[in-house]
Amino acid sequence: MILSxxxxxxxxxxxAILEGCSFCFDKNITYVLMGAxxxxxxxxxxxxxxxxxPDSGEIGFTAGNTPLQQDMSLxxxxxxxxxxxxxxxxxxxxxxxxxxxxxxxxxxxIEQQVARTLAFVGLEHxxxxxxxxxxxxxTQRLGIARALIIEPExxxxxxxxxxxxxxxxxxxxxxxxxxxKDGRTTVIMTTHDREQAERLGDRLLVMKHGRIENMPSP
Amino acid sequence: xDSFISGLIKAFSLILHLNPELFGIIxxxxxxxxxxxxxxxxxGLPTGAILGLSRFPGxxxxxxxxxxxxxxxxxxxxxxxxxxxxxxxxxxxxxxLYSPPAMILAQTILAFPIIASLxxxxxxxxxxxxKQAATTLGATPGQTTITIIKEARYGIMxxxxxxxxxxxxxxxxILIVGGNIAGYTRVMTTTxxxxxxxxxxxxALALGIILLSISFVxxxxxxVIQKKGMANKA
Numbered sequence: 001m002i003l004s005x006x007x008x009x010x011x012x013x014x015x016a017i018l019e020g021c022s023f024c025f026d027k028n029i030t031y032v033l034m035g036a037x038x039x040x041x042x043x044x045x046x047x048x049x050x051x052x053x054p055d056s057g058e059i060g061f062t063a064g065n066t067p068l069q070q071d072m073s074l075x076x077x078x079x080x081x082x083x084x085x086x087x088x089x090x091x092x093x094x095x096x097x098x099x100x101x102x103x104x105x106x107x108x109x110i111e112q113q114v115a116r117t118l119a120f121v122g123l124e125h126x127x128x129x130x131x132x133x134x135x136x137x138x139t140q141r142l143g144i145a146r147a148l149i150i151e152p153e154x155x156x157x158x159x160x161x162x163x164x165x166x167x168x169x170x171x172x173x174x175x176x177x178x179x180x181k182d183g184r185t186t187v188i189m190t191t192h193d194r195e196q197a198e199r200l201g202d203r204l205l206v207m208k209h210g211r212i213e214n215m216p217s218p
Numbered sequence: 219x220d221s222f223i224s225g226l227i228k229a230f231s232l233i234l235h236l237n238p239e240l241f242g243i244i245x246x247x248x249x250x251x252x253x254x255x256x257x258x259x260x261x262g263l264p265t266g267a268i269l270g271l272s273r274f275p276g277x278x279x280x281x282x283x284x285x286x287x288x289x290x291x292x293x294x295x296x297x298x299x300x301x302x303x304x305x306x307x308x309x310x311x312x313x314x315l316y317s318p319p320a321m322i323l324a325q326t327i328l329a330f331p332i333i334a335s336l337x338x339x340x341x342x343x344x345x346x347x348x349k350q351a352a353t354t355l356g357a358t359p360g361q362t363t364i365t366i367i368k369e370a371r372y373g374i375m376x377x378x379x380x381x382x383x384x385x386x387x388x389x390x391x392i393l394i395v396g397g398n399i400a401g402y403t404r405v406m407t408t409t410x411x412x413x414x415x416x417x418x419x420x421x422a423l424a425l426g427i428i429l430l431s432i433s434f435v436x437x438x439x440x441x442v443i444q445k446k447g448m449a450n451k452a
Binding site for chain 1 (some may be wrong): 347349354361
């Protein structure tokens with residue numbers, strides 16, 4: 001699936017955030033979007049993930065050459081991990097299983113996939129723990145696990161390491177690396193860290209004056 | 219003082235000897251209030267959810283009205299239900315006046331705004347990030363609503379328990395619509411009122427002890443639920 005955005009405009013309380021933002025994202029590539037605070041990176045991801053509507057402009061998803069309807073089935077093929085994870089007031093297991101449960105997956109499959117995904121993000125030993133008792137780094141990994149289990153075609157990661165320690169940053173980076181290696185997901189993430197962007201991104205982008213540009217080489 | 223102490227002793231004796239009249243009254247009270255609570259929850263929870271999760275014209279007025287109705291005077295509810303069910307009333311043909319269903323209806327009307335209003339509060343206090351999390355994970359609007367209601371479960375349970383406490387202790391409305399008929403519509407609170415008037419304190423005290431015990435259990439439950447809800451958020 002490819003994502004293309006054209007001439008996206010978005011303003012909050014009269015202040016323009018995105019001003020004619022256009023870009024085309026290719027399949028199974030990891031994009032890292034950088035930019036100053038308030039430059040509109042998060043707004044851009046929220047619009048692409050269909051969590052918000054733009055004031056004007058178009059977002060298009062295509063599979064092969066076929067344009068996709070922006071309906072529930074498309075919503076279930078993409079997901080966004082927010083910088084602050086909305087943890088459900090239940091166990092780690094049930095949090096990670098959520099995406100499968102709402103899709104009507106069978107109990108046995110859920111058990112298996114949750115175990116595999118928790119192992120992938122290094123939280124297998126926390127399966128029965130209450131999710132609200134996790135550390136901030138573990139919570140971020142929980143958010144990523146919850147997104148990964150539904151095997152999205154496009155995964156948006158908004159500042160996944162902004163509020164976590166070095167150890168968890170390294171774990172999260174290794175998760176993104178593993179996804180790149182797997183090559184089945186288009187990842188579009190934002191970060192402030194230039195070095196991290198270079199470590200993780202196939203393509204580096206920058207949000208400037210409400211538009212996306214390719215990052216100039218250092 | 220002596221009559222109070224001897225009344226208490228006789229009251230405990232009635233309880234310990236499992237007096238059939240006493241337990242018949244307790245059973246009817248629990249049945250009437252329990253069914254009223256089920257009815258009020260069936261209507262109150264969806265109302266609270268709609269008030270908390272939807273946007274429509276007059277929404278804040280509806281919330282204010284619901285909050286005001288939490289303080290409905292029981293005798294006014296009794297009068298309203300009486301007029302509704304009396305022979306010349308719109309539902310008089312059903313012949314429900316002075317029967318347990320009339321008492322259930324009155325208590326449902328009393329409990330409904332409590333449940334709807336407290337459920338609304340519980341739901342609007344859920345962090346909006348939960349709704350976003352459910353949406354980004356592919357939940358339909360219906361699944362998102364269920365997720366939010368599940369997140370608000372401790373507040374919802376508190377609402378139901380608070381309403382149960384209110385209807386169990388209520389006397390005005392059920393006295394008007396139930397008529398306090400022995401063995402048919404006589405419940406704990408109406409019996410206490412009647413037996414006190416008659417100077418028969420043993421049964422009144424025994425029921426008072428049971429009512430206080432039920433109230434105590436309800437409050438302990440409420441406390442445990444609220445503590446559990448807070449502990450999870452800590």
